[in-house]
Every structure is written in structure tokens, then in C-alpha cells.
Amino acid sequence: MAGLVRLQNEIERIKKEYFNRNRLAENNRQVENEAAIKIQSWFRGCQVRAYLSHLQRKATIIQKTWRGFKGRADFRQMAKAAYFIMKMNFYHKMSVRIQRRWRGYYVRKRIHNYYARKRYMEGLVRKNEQIRRDLDDYSEVQRREREKQALERIEREKNLQAQRLHFLLSTKQCPGIFNSPFRPGPDEMELRLRRTKPQPSTTSPRNRTSLLGNRSPLAHTSAGVPTALGAKPLPPIPSKKPQGPFREPAEVWAQRQRCLEPSLRVQTSITDLEQAREQLYSEMWRNRVVEARFQPFSKAHQNRKYEGLVHTSSSFQTVPYGSKHFREEHPENLQGKKGTICFSSS
Known part of the structure; x- marks a missing residue:
């Protein structure tokens, strides 16, 4: 009973305390709400940034792996292409070397004549020396002629000066x-x-009188105007062509209706030069294409006739150039001998 009495005595104080606490809670509710929102936003931002950084690391790992795989594949392809090009260059170089060896052997064996070529070069050297000597003699003659002409010109000038x-x-x-x-x-x-x-004078009184004759120094024209001796009379003044409103209407109309006469530059197309150049390039490309296939090992090429050059016919060699082989065989000398071959150099 005592406790109930104390509770009844404290009820007013409890109501005031409850009211004060509810008022403080109501006053702090907005601040606490904003603080809770700020804490939640910060925490959620931390979560999202951590998740995005995780995704970034995983994407970087995926890209690194893919780029490494792609780079190794491209490198293998580049290495394969470089190896193929190196191999083809080596094959081309070897083929060129083989062709060079074969063509040299073929020319020395079937076409080229070393001794005939040597005789031709010796004759050419002698001919060049003779031509040089002739040119030197001709230049000496020309020099003497120029000196003679210069002396004669100087002599004429001195004689003319002496006459004057x-x-x-x-x-x-x-x-x-x-x-x-x-x-x-x-x-x-x-x-x-x-x-x-x-020097005879052309202005002496005797010459002047012979030129004038019985006439006076001044001659009169048909118009009565005196002129100097030997001077031609002036031509008559031509009638001027009427201009402007003094011209005939028919002449003005014909001039207005006259057809145009364009120049060559106007008549020519602006792209005429480019068209001509393209046509020339196409003709050059078409004409230099050889449809015949090259067959170096065929019998037709081995048995073909050698086409002589411009310098093959010369008076300094007894045998035409390229008419004999480098190593000519003489089967008529091998009668009665078997299994032997005789080579003689021409």
C-alpha cells in the first residue's frame, strides 16, 4: 500500500517527465533522420564503389588475358608471314643465280665468240684512234683558218682606217x-x-652636181609643196571609216548578228590533257605485254638463229661476230677414231 501511495504522489512528476522526453524526442527526430540518411548514403556509396572497383579489376583481368591471347596470335601470324617472305626472297635469289649461271654457260657455249669479239674490239680501237687523229687534224685546220680570218679582218680594218x-x-x-x-x-x-x-668622197661638189643634174636642190611635188632631194612625197590622207551613228544600219546589224569565233583554248576540252595521258599510258601498258611464254629449255630456243647486232658487220674482222661457237666441233677430223672428241677454238 505504501508503494501505491508513493506512485500516486509521483504521477504528476512522471507525466511531466514523459511529456518532456516526448518533446525532446520530437525535436531531435529530424536531426536523427538526416544523420541516419547520411550514414546510410555513405555506407551504400562505399558498397557501390567497392563493387565497381571489383568489377574494374575483373574486367582488367579479362582484357589482359584476351589482349595477350590476341597479341600472341597476331605475332605468330606476323612471324609466319615474315618467314614466308624471307623464304620467297631466298628462292628468288637462288633462281636468279641459277638463271645467271645457265645463261652465261649458254651464251659462252652457243652464241658468244670470244676471239671474234676480241678481233672486233681491236679493230674498233684502231678505228677510234684513226678518227681521233683525223679530228685533231681537222681541229688544227679549223684553228688555222680562224686565225687567218681574224688576221684578214684586222688587216681590212687597218686598211679602212688608213683610207679614212x-x-x-x-x-x-x-x-x-x-x-x-x-x-x-x-x-x-x-x-x-x-x-x-x-677613200672616195660621196659628198664632193662633182658628185653632188652629177646627182642633181640640171635640177635644183629642192624639188616640187604635184601639190606644190617643196620636198628635199630624194625624199618621197607623203601619202594622201585616207578617208576615215564612219563611226557610231554615222554607220549604215545594215552594217551594224550584221556585226551584232555575227557568229562567235571561239579560240583554240575554248574549243579544247579542259580534260583533254588528262585523257591523252591516260590513253598514252594504256597504249604503253598494252604494247609491252608479251603473251609468248618463256621456255628456256625448249628445242625451239636452243635451235633458234642468232640475231646479229648493229656492230656485227665490220671490216676489222674476218669472221662475222656470233657466227661460230665458242668451242666448235669438227666431226670430219674424227674419222677412224671412236670415243674421242676434239675441240678447237675459233
């Missing part, structure tokens, strides 16, 4: 400028003036 300066010739009473008394002898020009004759 003939009035400076010395006389018995008055020595000329080229015959100074202070010199031991006359000058070269003085001697030349004595040998030459004076």
Missing part, C-alpha cells in the same frame, strides 16, 4: 703625225698610208 686617215699622210714640206722627226723611222700607219689610196 689618208689626209694625215706626210708631205715633203710638212711631216704628218705618224712621221714625227723625233722618231728614228716612220710609223707603221705612215707606211700603210703610203700604200693605200684615199
Whole structure:
């Protein structure tokens, strides 16, 4: 009973305490809610970032594995291609070497004549030396001719100068400028003036009167205008072509209706050069294609006739170049002998 009495006495205080606590809880509810939301967002962000980093690591591992596999496959393909190219280059090099050996042997055996070629080269050397000597002689003759012409030109110029300066010739009473008394002898020009004759004057009174005759120095034209001797009269003033409104209407209309006369540049297409170049390239490509297949080991090529060159016919060799083999066989010398072969070099 005592406890119930104490409880009844404390009921007002309990109500106030309950009311105060509910008010504080109501006041702190918004703050606690925002704090809880912030804690949850931070935790969920940590979870998502951890998951994304996990996915990034796994994707990196997958890409690394795939790229490694792809790179090794590409490297194997590149190595295979490089090995194939190296092998083909080696085969081509060996084939070229074999063809070179075979063609050299074939030419030396069937076509080329070493001694005939040697005789031809010796004759060519002699011919070249002879031509060089002839050219040297011809150049010497030309040089002498040029020198002779230069001396003759200088002599003509001196004679012409002497004719023009003939009035400076010395006389018995008055020595000329080229015959100074202070010199031991006359000058070269003085001697030349004595040998030459004076140049005839075209302006002397006698020549002038012979040219004029009985006429006066001034001649009159038909119009009465005096002109100098030997001068042609002026041509008459031509009638000017009417211009502008003074022209005939028919002439103006014909000029307006005249057809155009385009130049060659206008008539030519703008792509004419490119078309001509393409046509030329196509013809060159078509003409250089050889349809005949090369057969080096066929009998037709072995028994074909050798086509001589330009220098095969020469007067310095007794045997035409390429007419005999390098090692010619003479079966007529082997009569009565069996199992022996005789080679003779031509």
C-alpha cells in the first residue's frame, strides 16, 4: 500500500517527465533522420564503389588475358608471314643465280665468240684512234683558218682606217703625225698610208652636181609643196571609216548578228590533257605485254638463229661476230677414231 501511495504522489512528476522526453524526442527526430540518411548514403556509396572497383579489376583481368591471347596470335601470324617472305626472297635469289649461271654457260657455249669479239674490239680501237687523229687534224685546220680570218679582218680594218686617215699622210714640206722627226723611222700607219689610196668622197661638189643634174636642190611635188632631194612625197590622207551613228544600219546589224569565233583554248576540252595521258599510258601498258611464254629449255630456243647486232658487220674482222661457237666441233677430223672428241677454238 505504501508503494501505491508513493506512485500516486509521483504521477504528476512522471507525466511531466514523459511529456518532456516526448518533446525532446520530437525535436531531435529530424536531426536523427538526416544523420541516419547520411550514414546510410555513405555506407551504400562505399558498397557501390567497392563493387565497381571489383568489377574494374575483373574486367582488367579479362582484357589482359584476351589482349595477350590476341597479341600472341597476331605475332605468330606476323612471324609466319615474315618467314614466308624471307623464304620467297631466298628462292628468288637462288633462281636468279641459277638463271645467271645457265645463261652465261649458254651464251659462252652457243652464241658468244670470244676471239671474234676480241678481233672486233681491236679493230674498233684502231678505228677510234684513226678518227681521233683525223679530228685533231681537222681541229688544227679549223684553228688555222680562224686565225687567218681574224688576221684578214684586222688587216681590212687597218686598211679602212688608213683610207679614212689618208689626209694625215706626210708631205715633203710638212711631216704628218705618224712621221714625227723625233722618231728614228716612220710609223707603221705612215707606211700603210703610203700604200693605200684615199677613200672616195660621196659628198664632193662633182658628185653632188652629177646627182642633181640640171635640177635644183629642192624639188616640187604635184601639190606644190617643196620636198628635199630624194625624199618621197607623203601619202594622201585616207578617208576615215564612219563611226557610231554615222554607220549604215545594215552594217551594224550584221556585226551584232555575227557568229562567235571561239579560240583554240575554248574549243579544247579542259580534260583533254588528262585523257591523252591516260590513253598514252594504256597504249604503253598494252604494247609491252608479251603473251609468248618463256621456255628456256625448249628445242625451239636452243635451235633458234642468232640475231646479229648493229656492230656485227665490220671490216676489222674476218669472221662475222656470233657466227661460230665458242668451242666448235669438227666431226670430219674424227674419222677412224671412236670415243674421242676434239675441240678447237675459233
